[in-house]
Amino acid sequence: MEVVLVVDGSFSIGATTFNNNVKAVLRNFATILFYLGKDVSVGLVLYSHVIDKVIDLTDDVTRYRTGVDGLPYPAGGTYTDLGIKSAAEMFRRLGKAGVTKIMIVITDGQSANPQRTSQEAAAARRSNITIFAAGVGHTPTSELQAMATSPQHVLTADNYDEMSTLLAGLTKNCAVDGGWTEWRRLGYGPCSSTCGPGTQLTYEIRYCSNPTPRDGGASCINSNTRIFSEQCTKQVPCPSSGLCDDVKMVNGVGFRLHPRDCDKFIQCYSRPDGYTLGVVRTCSYGRYWNQEEVMCDEACRVDCPIERCKNDCISTYKMDGSCRGYWSCDEEKSEPQCCPMGFAYVSKRGCLLDFTCRDQCPMICTGEEVCNSRPVWTDAHRYEQSSDRPGWVENACMKSSLYFDIVACQCSTAPTTECRPRMTMDFSNPNQLTTDPVVVVSRSNLEVTGKVAVFSGNSKITTDISIRSPGYPISIRLNYREAAAVNSRQVLVAAPWCKRASSVSMVIFVDKNVIGFEVKNWYGMKEHMTIPTDGFSLDEWKDVLFAYDGKYLTGTVQSGKNKHASRVYAPKITMVECGLDFGSDGTTSTFNGQMDLVSFSLVLLKHSLSFVDLECPTVIYHSQFIGFQCVAEFKTVFILYFRMNEKKQTEDNRAQFGKGEQIKGHSSVSDFN
Known part of the structure; x- marks a missing residue:
């Protein structure tokens, strides 16, 4: 049914009467009409000596009522013929074929041209439009009857x-069809x-x-129930495919594309006893990994x-390995670009x-992109090399x-494999997180139970550890596991900014299927490295190590018998100058999970990257300057800090050198010749 007022x-x-009473009539009557069912449309024509406002036929009650509320009061003449003609045109323009059409004329007096009004009404009736004529006050009955379809269609x-x-009352006896x-x-x-x-x-x-059928209206058709198939509402995440599960084997070494970066690939090595190592490698400047050809x-x-x-709504994005390098999008392809010298790309x-950004860009290729060597698993000093x-x-x-x-x-050069670090927290004593008397440690919202620190999403451990330039070598090691699946960034370790222009902030974080390392200075991102954790089980502990020697940052993460590793070039960064925090960096990216070991060392630690287990005599030595005790576990013992008693000594003699004395001011074995 279509009704035009x-x-x-x-x-x-x-x-006053128009704004209060007339508009109330228009709102209330239309509300009743809309209640009759979903197949009702209502329109309106407001006239005086001209057509002042039109609300087109609509089945949206809110749209109609808003239009009524906005009607102006014309205060003009009574040219009813114009209103009837406009309503008839609306039916012809917007009306649907086969639908009942009703026009209701509401007026308070005689029209300015009764003859023309009668003519327009007759023309509308010939178009199968039923006309009700509603007169308020002293409207002549004769004119109302001349407009209406019959005397029964006249209201006064x-x-x-x-x-x-x-x-x-017009709607009381209307049949109302049912609606679902x-x-x-x-x-x-x-x-x-x-x-x-x-x-x-x-x-x-x-x-x-909606509505219920009444007064002889038709009931709803079709069934009131349905059954269909759709995706499960609660999906339990499956353990993600391991990083080295789906690889292309070439001469005993697995290769695959990095799961998230086109310019990186994974080389996978398997040890005879079932352990697997996946190493992230990066193609040189402007190159992608080609899995079919197994090459960059x-x-x-x-x-x-x-x-x-x-896949992303981006025009540029950062290239790893250079502060100046970035990728530019052109016709859905990435093209390598460089910022000018002294400028850094910021995402x-x-x-x-x-x-501070003085990197070579384009970067100079420093070696083979694909590693053509692998360890001899029984001897740390030997390796195998492939050829054509x-x-x-x-x-x-x-x-x-x-x-x-x-x-x-x-x-x-062999690093230290085990060391009494500058600071260790094994959480064996809930009341004393570290036994180091020099390091000041505080905590907030942290629960320690069963030698495990529980971070609840708003927990934090703060230390006052700081090292000065050059600030390396250093190693940070921790064991963690998540409380739930990680879908956004959560901070494990953070070294905050100092109030100095040369200061940087450092963050180790876990995200969906990655663990990452970031260094920022006042200008923005300086270094960035992520290691995939695909295939790692949620409930297993992850052993993480980040080691920095002043030139390269190396990271490993191990879960069960799977270890993933990566390395990036990051020259001369002092990154722990003003404390070291755990579980938070002061943002909302806080850690929700557990840690059972945290250590910070001023030496390089390698977490058996080649998976070689060696037996050797234990040698213990002391450093008065730094104050740690190290235990070497390789067949040949390497001392990081010592003074040579002789200018010339063979490599074999150096290996047998048992004790050394710290030389103040030296921080790397490279200082000795």
Whole structure:
């Protein structure tokens, strides 16, 4: 049903009556009409000596009532013929075929041209429009009958309140068809999968009460229940695929694309006893990993399935390995770019002035992108190297003081493998987090129970540890596990800014399937490294180590028999100058989980990156300057700080050197020749 109200707005009505009484009639009657069912549309034409306002046919009661509230009071003449003609045109323009059309003319007096009014009404009736003529006050009955479809379609009232009652009575005997309510869910069937995506049956019901059928109206058709299949509402996350589970094997070494970055790849090494090491490696400047060819290639030639320029609403993004390097998006492809010297790229902001950013860009290639060597698992000083021919060729490091570092893919100086750190927290004593009398430790909202520190999302441990320039070597090690699946950044360790221009902040954080390391200065991001944790179980402890030697930052994370590692170039950064905090960096990115070991050392610690277990004599030595005790576990013992008693000494003699004395001012073995 379609109803158009034709409303007189002549000056004889008066502003008060129009705004209070007339508008009330229009609102109340339309509300009743809309209640009749969903197939009701209402429109309005306000006239005086011209058409003053039109509300087109609508089934939206809110839109109609808002239009009525905004009607102006015309205070003009009574040209009823104009209103009837305009309403008839609305039916022709917006009306639906086969739908009952009703026009209700509401006026308070005789029209300015009764003959023309009668003619327009007759034309509307010939278009199958039923006309009710409603007169208020002293409207001539003869003119009302000339407009109306029949004498039974004439309504007269002394005032608008009485007219409102008469109009409401028109709907009493109208048949109201039933209408369905919205579907309401009754319940769900079991999920087809125990973890990850799955489907389930959903049961829904609806009722024929919107409106309820009455006065002979038709009842609702079709069923009031339905059953359909949809994705499970509560999905239990499956353990993510391990980083080295789906790889392409080449000569006994696995290769795969990095799960989140096109310019990185993973090399996977398996130890005979079932342990696996996945090493994150980065292609050189402007190159992507090509999994089909098992090589780094020009980015424009590689169709990377995780291309960020296709999936993200971004135009540029940061390139790891250089403060000046970034990627620019062009036709859904990434192109390598460099900021000018003295400018650093800052995510979402572009190239910004940074006098500390002096990196070479484009970066100079310093070696092979793919590591063609692997450890000899029974000897830390030997390694195997592949060539164009099938198989491996065994080699030894050139010096007995060197061991093979699979992350660096080269022979390196052996680090300390076990050390009494500058500070350790094993949480064995809830009342005293560390036994170091020099370090001041405070905590907030932290629970310590069963040798485990429980971080509840607003917990924090604060220490006053600080080291001065050059600030390396250092190692930070901790064991943690999450309380729930991590979907956003949570801070494990933070070194805050100092109030100095050269100061930097450092953060170690865990995020969805990654653990990361960030260093920022006053200009913005300086260094960034993430290590995937794909395949690690939520309830298992993760052993994390970040070691920095003043040139390279190396990180490892291990869970069960799987270890992942990465390394980035990060020259000469002093990053722990004003304390070291755990569980929070002062933002909302706080840790929710547990830690059972935290240590901070002023030496390099390697967490058995080559997975070589060696037996050797234990040698203990002391450093008066730093105050720690170290235990070397390699066959050859390496002293980090000592004074040579002889200018020339063979490598074998150095290996047998049992005790040393700290030389103040020296902080690296590279200071000794």
